[in-house]
Structure formats: C-alpha cells, structure tokens
Amino acid sequence: MxxxxxxxxxxxxxxxxxxxxxxxxxxxxxxxxxxxxxxxxxxxxxxxxxxxxxxxxxxxxxxxxxxLFKDSGAASGFYFPRWFLNTLFVAICSCALTAVMTLSVAYAVSRMRFRLRKPYLNVALVLGMFPGFMSMIAVYYILKAVGLTNTLVALILVYSGGAGLGFYVAKGFFDAIPKEMDEAAMIDGATRSQIFWQITVPLSKPVIVYTILTSFLAPWADFIFVNMIMGPTAYKNYTVALGLFRMIDREHITTYFSMFCAGAVLVSIPIVALFISMQRFYVEGITGGSVKG
Amino acid sequence: MEENRIRLRWSGLRRFFAAFVNQANLLGHTFREGDGRTRLSFVLMGFGNLVRGQVAKGLYYFLSEAVFVVYMVLFGARSLVGIVTLGTKTQYIEAIPGQVPKVIRGDNSMLMLLYGVATVLLVVWFIATYFWNISSAMQTQRAVENGEVLPGLRTEAREYLDAKFHVTLMILPVMGLLLFTVLPLLFMILIAFTNYDSSHQPPGSLFHWTGLYTFKALFSNSGVLGGTFWPVLGWTITWAVIATASNYVLGMLLAILINRKGVRFKGLWRTVFVMSIAIPQFVSLLLMRNMLDDFGPINGVLQHWGLTSKFIPFLTNATFARISVLVVNLWVGIPYSMLITSGILLSIPKELYEAAAIDGASPFRMWTKIILPYVVFVTGPYLITQFIGNINNFNVIYLLTGGGPSGLTYYQAGKTDLLVTWLYKLTVNTRDYSYASAIGICVFIISAILSLVAYRNTKSYKKEETFQ
The missing domain is CATH 1.20.5 (Single alpha-helices involved in coiled-coils or other helix-helix interfaces)
Structure with a gap:
C-alpha cells in the first residue's frame, strides 16, 4: 500500500x-x-x-x-418515607421468593426429565400469552375472599405468584451448563439436590443476579396492581410508584409537581445505581440463554 | 424455548387424551390384578398403603379423600351447580309500609363462578390424587409379593431430594401459578361468555351465560363495540410493527456505532443509554407526558424561540399523538435493543469481517450481508417476543396519552389506545368485564398465531444447525 x-x-x-x-x-x-x-x-x-x-x-x-419528608402525614395524604419503606420491604420479600421459585422451576425443566415437563412448558407458554391485566380483577376478588386486600402481603403474593412462568432466561442459562458435570457428580453419589446447590448454583451467578435484579425492580415500577389492591383510601400502604403517580393526577399536579420530581429522583437514584453496577449481569442474563454464537 | 412453541398445537391435546385412556386402562388392569386390599383402595383411598405399613403415605391419601368428600358435601356440590346457573335469586329491596326498607340478598353470580372454577380445579387435583393412590396401592402389593422391603418414610422423603427433586422444586411455584394465574385466568376466560358488563353487576343484579354474544358484538361491523374494536385493533398492529422494527433497527445501528473500532469510552456511552432503562417507566414517561403537554416546556421553548406561534398538540391531536408515542417509545426501547445486539455483535466471528474486507465489501454490504442476517438469526426469538411485548405495551400508551385523545365514536377508547389499554379502561372505569375478557382472548389469539407463524419462518427454526 x-x-x-x-x-x-x-x-x-x-x-x-x-x-x-x-x-x-x-x-x-x-x-x-x-x-x-x-x-x-x-x-x-x-x-x-x-x-x-x-x-x-x-x-x-x-x-x-x-x-417530601416534613409534610408527610394525614394533612397532605402523602407519606413518602413510609411508601419508600413499604416498597423496599415488598421488593426484598418478593425478590427473594421470586428468585428462589424461578431458579427452581428453571432448573427442574432444564436438567430433569419428568412426565409433566412438556405439558408444563406448553401450559406456561399459553399462560404467558394472555395479557397480564386480564386476570387482575379476579386476583382482586381472590385476595378479598381471604381478607388480604389493602395489605402489603397481598402485594408480595401477587408479585411472586407468577414466578413459575418467568423461567425462560434462567432455563436457557442452565441449558448451557455442560451435562457431563452433573453426570460426574452423580457417579460420585451426589443427589440431585446436592448437584443443584453445589454445582449449578455456584456456576450461575449472572443469571441469579439477573433474576434477583429484575424481581427486585418490579415493585418499584408497578402502579397497576398496587392501585387495584390498595383501593383509594389505604394511603399508608401505597408503594412509591402509586404514591408518586397520585401526586401528579389532575387534583394535585398544580401543587405537587416539583415534589413529584424530587421523589422520583430519590427513587431513581438507588435503582439506577443498582442497575448500572449490575449491567454486565443483566446483559449476560438475557443473552446467555439465547446467544449460541 | 423454540421447540416447545412449535410442538404446541394438536400433538399436545392428542397426547393428553392418550394419557387419559392409558390411565383408565391402568385402572381396570389394577382392579383385575389387585388383591382385596388393593381393591379396597378404590373406595378407601390409602388403604393399600396403610395396611402394608406405609402409614404416612396412606394417611395422606386417606385425608385427601376425607377432606374432599367433606368439602364437596358442604360446599363443592353447590358450587358446581352454581357454575351452571350463575344464580337464580336477584337481590331486591323489600318495602313493607311502615317499616324501613330492607335489602333481601340474592345470589352473587361473580362469587358463584369464582368458587365454581376453584371447585373444578380441586376436582381435577382429586382425580389425579385418586390415580396416584391406585397405582401406589398396586406398587406396594407388587413389592410385597416379590418380597421386597417397602421404602419407609425417610427413604421416600430422601427421594424428593434426588430422583423426585423436581417435585420439591416445582410444588410452590406451581401452587402460586394455580392460585394467582390459572384460577383467575380461567375465571376471566369464562366471563367472556357471560353478560357481566356495566349493567349486570352483582350483587345488585345477576349475570348469565350468553355464549358467543360478546364476541359477536365485538366483531360486528355495525354497533359501537365493533366500531371501536376494529380501529383499535388496526392501530395496535400498526403500532406494534412500527415500534418493533424501528427500535430494532435503530438499536442495532446504535450498537454498531458504539462498538465501532476506534470509538473510545464505550462504557460511558453505553451507561448513558442504560440509565434510561433503569429509571422506572412511570417516572420517565410521566415526565415526558408533561414535557409534551400543550403548555409544557417543549412547546414553551419552541414558542420562546419563535419557531412556532401556537403550541403543537403533541398528545392532544390524534395524528400527532400517534407519532409522539412512537417517538417516545424509541427513547424507551432503543437502549434495550442496543444492549441485546451489542452482546451479539461482539460474538460475531472476526473471520467473517476479515474475509469480507479482503473481498472488498463496503460497510453497507457488510451490514446487509453479514451483520443483519447473523443478528436476525440469533435474535429471532427476541424479535418475536418484542413484537408481542409491543402489542401488550401498556406503559408507554397509558402513561403518555392515557389512550387519548378520545375517539368520539369509540366506546371508552381513544385514538392511541391499544387493545390492552382499552381492556384496562373497560375493567377499571366501566367494569365491562365481559368485553374486557373477550378483548383479552383476542390479544391472546393474536399473540399465539403470530408467534407460531413467525417461529416457523425464522431461520432459527428452519436451519437450527447452520449457525451453531
């Protein structure tokens, strides 16, 4: 040249x-x-x-x-600090439950072969195709029948109740772990449970972090199910999303818009920080399953 | 994931019936071969296990039967009748002259249907338990006949950490699914075949089975429901196609730009975009709604600079609103597809580029001939998920425009409403549950058909081996 x-x-x-x-x-x-x-x-x-x-x-x-902190109380109807703690509590509980259940299901359908495996996968697929809000009102009546409406427990149940359907990413990840490792351990006399805890789980850090992260973030963003479960008067049991949402509805926006922004900043900072620091896992979690290249 | 999607269809149903026939055969077989104790298990569940020393298992079966029978007698049988009638007695107010009028409570169709569906699920569970009981009784009989030692409780329990570990893993999630997904969904699907709408609200009034009436009203060319459904469906599809394609292509271009050789601070660029994923959508989208308001900052600045004399109706004019939601959706969606395609771009074998460069391929040709086919292949399933996700993209529409501006000829819907946001409004605002449910079923059918068709046409299905 x-x-x-x-x-x-x-x-x-x-x-x-x-x-x-x-x-x-x-x-x-x-x-x-x-x-x-x-x-x-x-x-x-x-x-x-x-x-x-x-x-x-x-x-x-x-x-x-x-x-945001000083005016919290009955006079304004806004309880920002309380909402923040509510959301944190719900997020921690539901992410622990969801993570355990999602990984369990993913491991079972990925590594084990049983009679109802295929039917389960098909049913999960079909269930996943219905819009989520469709069954909302029925969920409400079920919670009402057991007297759980207006409580945080109901939120935890609703957020983690669908964990059995969110296994695809984790399943893809488990599928990629060589089967030979399991077989070798089995020859050494390890049980399935030991293989799961001692071999699969330590190897699956990215997907575990991904599962925990996504389920931890869900309660911070949802305002639909909270709105339905909490009804119009249970202000104290709102989560931040619904609380902030209420701050800028037609009645309140004139007074509260800048406070909404302040609240939104406070909510977003920890979430963004968490997300960016775990970004790598997020990408690995999603692509680990689907990318075969 | 792919294999399961494709094998769905008839084979599943056929196998289901085959399994059913098998079970029935097994029943007859067991009855012929079984001894007295095994045969008694047909009536007294768990008997075979109990008398042969498997106490815990036997008790479990026995208690299941006892609980089931008690439940059915006290409550279940009535629920099963209720699901057929959906109530016969309407609530009314008894006004005897001289006394305070009294509300005489009637049936509540909604609760009757809900409990009915729950009872049906319970019956299914009982039938399964019944079959397990029979086969377990036969197994213990065989084992005793062959002189084997029956596994004790501890051995059986240990099985649940090993060969039957899947049962331990799945029991809780499956129960969660049954209670919070399957039961509500069955209930809602059934609602579509009733007239549970704003004028039939229990407990004040009853609702009844109406067959396909709701669907006929929804699909009719005349009538206000049909007059809303078709335009909303049309916009939903248009929206999903444009939103998916634009996000995907632009996201990929952004990924290529960031991953370009010679561009520095890749991490920084990526982080800026990732931040918009991390910010909760209700924050970013509500903010955008206010920014795009007729009297918001964007219009304010445009007028201040003298670029426009009047405000631009970003969210209040039908055409503008549709363009606005599509553009804002780019802000929301591009970072996602950038992240996904970034990972894939890095995994493209370097030799492919080098070979193409030696052959003198232009960057454009490289893009169309190498990068695009490769990425489309790997992201095929993702693309379909995205499309279905956009059909169900509630947040962007609901938070930005709330479906508005309202369509004057529409029933409870606006010009940017998708089927799902319309469904939500019908549920929350007017309680037209039967319409909402029928729409939900339509969304399901669209998603199901699309994913089936699309999967069969992606390369990941046709030539699964090529790229591996």
Whole structure:
C-alpha cells in the first residue's frame, strides 16, 4: 500500500470517528434531557403546575426534598418515607421468593426429565400469552375472599405468584451448563439436590443476579396492581410508584409537581445505581440463554 | 424455548387424551390384578398403603379423600351447580309500609363462578390424587409379593431430594401459578361468555351465560363495540410493527456505532443509554407526558424561540399523538435493543469481517450481508417476543396519552389506545368485564398465531444447525 493511499484511508477513519462521536453526543443529549429536567425541576423554586421552561425561573431550593419528608402525614395524604419503606420491604420479600421459585422451576425443566415437563412448558407458554391485566380483577376478588386486600402481603403474593412462568432466561442459562458435570457428580453419589446447590448454583451467578435484579425492580415500577389492591383510601400502604403517580393526577399536579420530581429522583437514584453496577449481569442474563454464537 | 412453541398445537391435546385412556386402562388392569386390599383402595383411598405399613403415605391419601368428600358435601356440590346457573335469586329491596326498607340478598353470580372454577380445579387435583393412590396401592402389593422391603418414610422423603427433586422444586411455584394465574385466568376466560358488563353487576343484579354474544358484538361491523374494536385493533398492529422494527433497527445501528473500532469510552456511552432503562417507566414517561403537554416546556421553548406561534398538540391531536408515542417509545426501547445486539455483535466471528474486507465489501454490504442476517438469526426469538411485548405495551400508551385523545365514536377508547389499554379502561372505569375478557382472548389469539407463524419462518427454526 502506498503511503498516500494509507494517509487517505487514515483520514477516512478519522472522519468516520468524528462523525460517530458527533452522532453519539447528540443522542446522549436527547437521552439525558428528560433526566436533566427531572433533576432541575426537583431543585426549582416556585413551580406551579407544569412549568413551561427548562431552566428554573425563580432560582434553586432544597425545599421540595425537605417537604417530601416534613409534610408527610394525614394533612397532605402523602407519606413518602413510609411508601419508600413499604416498597423496599415488598421488593426484598418478593425478590427473594421470586428468585428462589424461578431458579427452581428453571432448573427442574432444564436438567430433569419428568412426565409433566412438556405439558408444563406448553401450559406456561399459553399462560404467558394472555395479557397480564386480564386476570387482575379476579386476583382482586381472590385476595378479598381471604381478607388480604389493602395489605402489603397481598402485594408480595401477587408479585411472586407468577414466578413459575418467568423461567425462560434462567432455563436457557442452565441449558448451557455442560451435562457431563452433573453426570460426574452423580457417579460420585451426589443427589440431585446436592448437584443443584453445589454445582449449578455456584456456576450461575449472572443469571441469579439477573433474576434477583429484575424481581427486585418490579415493585418499584408497578402502579397497576398496587392501585387495584390498595383501593383509594389505604394511603399508608401505597408503594412509591402509586404514591408518586397520585401526586401528579389532575387534583394535585398544580401543587405537587416539583415534589413529584424530587421523589422520583430519590427513587431513581438507588435503582439506577443498582442497575448500572449490575449491567454486565443483566446483559449476560438475557443473552446467555439465547446467544449460541 | 423454540421447540416447545412449535410442538404446541394438536400433538399436545392428542397426547393428553392418550394419557387419559392409558390411565383408565391402568385402572381396570389394577382392579383385575389387585388383591382385596388393593381393591379396597378404590373406595378407601390409602388403604393399600396403610395396611402394608406405609402409614404416612396412606394417611395422606386417606385425608385427601376425607377432606374432599367433606368439602364437596358442604360446599363443592353447590358450587358446581352454581357454575351452571350463575344464580337464580336477584337481590331486591323489600318495602313493607311502615317499616324501613330492607335489602333481601340474592345470589352473587361473580362469587358463584369464582368458587365454581376453584371447585373444578380441586376436582381435577382429586382425580389425579385418586390415580396416584391406585397405582401406589398396586406398587406396594407388587413389592410385597416379590418380597421386597417397602421404602419407609425417610427413604421416600430422601427421594424428593434426588430422583423426585423436581417435585420439591416445582410444588410452590406451581401452587402460586394455580392460585394467582390459572384460577383467575380461567375465571376471566369464562366471563367472556357471560353478560357481566356495566349493567349486570352483582350483587345488585345477576349475570348469565350468553355464549358467543360478546364476541359477536365485538366483531360486528355495525354497533359501537365493533366500531371501536376494529380501529383499535388496526392501530395496535400498526403500532406494534412500527415500534418493533424501528427500535430494532435503530438499536442495532446504535450498537454498531458504539462498538465501532476506534470509538473510545464505550462504557460511558453505553451507561448513558442504560440509565434510561433503569429509571422506572412511570417516572420517565410521566415526565415526558408533561414535557409534551400543550403548555409544557417543549412547546414553551419552541414558542420562546419563535419557531412556532401556537403550541403543537403533541398528545392532544390524534395524528400527532400517534407519532409522539412512537417517538417516545424509541427513547424507551432503543437502549434495550442496543444492549441485546451489542452482546451479539461482539460474538460475531472476526473471520467473517476479515474475509469480507479482503473481498472488498463496503460497510453497507457488510451490514446487509453479514451483520443483519447473523443478528436476525440469533435474535429471532427476541424479535418475536418484542413484537408481542409491543402489542401488550401498556406503559408507554397509558402513561403518555392515557389512550387519548378520545375517539368520539369509540366506546371508552381513544385514538392511541391499544387493545390492552382499552381492556384496562373497560375493567377499571366501566367494569365491562365481559368485553374486557373477550378483548383479552383476542390479544391472546393474536399473540399465539403470530408467534407460531413467525417461529416457523425464522431461520432459527428452519436451519437450527447452520449457525451453531
């Protein structure tokens, strides 16, 4: 290759890279604008209703955060600290239950062969194709029949009740672990249970983290089932999602929009931090099962 | 995952009936071969196990029978009748002159149906237990005849950590599924065949079986329900196609851009986009709704800069709203597909690129001939899941527009409503459960057909071996 052609090619690479950086930078700005606005408004003074500006007109303040905690109580009907603890409690309980059950089912259908395995897989597939909200009202009446409506326990049950259907990612992961390891252990006299706990589980860190992460995050984001289970008066048992959702309905948005932003920031920080630190596992968890390349 | 999706269809049903016939045969066989004690197990469950020393097992079967019989006599039989009639006595107010009017409670069709379905599930469980009881009685008889030592409780229990470990693993999740998914779903599916709508609300009034009436109303060309269903269905499909395709292609392009040789700070770029996945959707989407408001910051800034003289109705005009939800959905969805395709792009064998580069392929040709086919192959199942996910994409629509702007000729729906958000509104706002349920069944059928068709046409199904 002549040196001119080389310089030419190099020039093209640099131009290409510059273009790539420009495009990426523009995209990043687009993706960050809503986040930035959320943070800015949460520190803004004198927000009434939906602000029609990006940059605060009346300066900055910490009041929105302070009020979130100080004004919590019967007068406002908003109990942010309480909601936060509720959600944390529900998330921890339901993620523990969900993770154990999901991994159990995934292991059973991946590694063991039993008569009802195929029927189970088919039924799970069919059940998964119905829209989730369809059975919502029936779930409500079942919970009502056992007197659990308006409680956090009901939420935990609802969030972890469907764990038996969410096994696909974990199953894909288990499928990829060589069977020979199990067989070798079996020859040494290990039982299925020992193989599960001592061989499969230690090898499955990414998918375990993925399962825990997704089930931990679910209660923070759901407002549909909470809304149904808690009814309109059980304010104290709301989760943050429903509470914040209520803060900006038509009645409240004029007063509470900046407090909503403050609350949203507080909720998002731990979740985003958790998510980004476990990002690697998240990707491995999803792709580990499907990517065979 | 794929294999299971395809084998679904008739083979499952056929095998189910074959298994049923087998069980019936087994029953006759056992009765002929069995001795007195085994035969007594046909009536007194667990007898065969009990008298031969397997006390715990025998007691389990026996108690199952006792509980079942007591339940059926006290409650179950009535529930099974109730599921047929759905109630006969309507609640009414008795007004005797001179006294305070009194509400005379009638039947509650909803509870009757719910308990009926629960009883049916219980009956199924009992029949299964019954068969296990028979075969267990026969097994113990055989074992005793052959002079084997019967496994004691401890040995049997240990089995549940080894050969029968799957039972231990699955019992809790399956029970959860039965209670919170199967039972509610069966109940709701049955609701579609009744007239449980806003004007038939128990306990005030009863509802009845109406066969396919709700579906006929939904599919009719005339009438307000049909007049809503078809347009909403049309938009749902349009939305799902555009949303899936745009997210997928643009997400892949973004992944290629980030993974481009020579682009630095890959982790940083990726993190910025991943952040939008991590932020709960109700936060980001509610925020977007307010940003796109007629009097929100985007319109404010556009007018401030003098770009528009009047606000742009991003979410309040039907066409604008449809475009807005699609664009906002890009913000939500591109990072996902970027993450997924990133992993796959890195796994493309380097030799493929090198060979193509030596042959003088342009970047565009490399993209169409190597990257795209490879990624489509590997992500085939993911793409279909995404499509079905978009048909069911509740959050983006509900949080952004709430389905609005409302369609004046529609029943309880708006111009951006998907079938699922319409279903939700019918459930929560007007309690038209039978319509909601029929719509849910339609969504199910669409998802089922699409995934079946799509799977058969993806390369991952046709040539599963090629890329492995």
């Amino acid at each position: 002549s040196s001119r052609a080389y310089t030419h090619a190099k020039g093209r690479v640099i131009a290409g890279n510059t273009l790539a950086y420009v495009v990426l930078a523009v995209l990043c700005v687009i993706w960050l604008v809503p986040v930035a606005w959320l943070i800015i408004i949460s520190f803004s003074k004198g927000v009434a209703g939906i602000p029609n500006y990006f940059w605060p007109k009346y300066g900055f303040t910490l009041q929105n955060y302070v009020k």
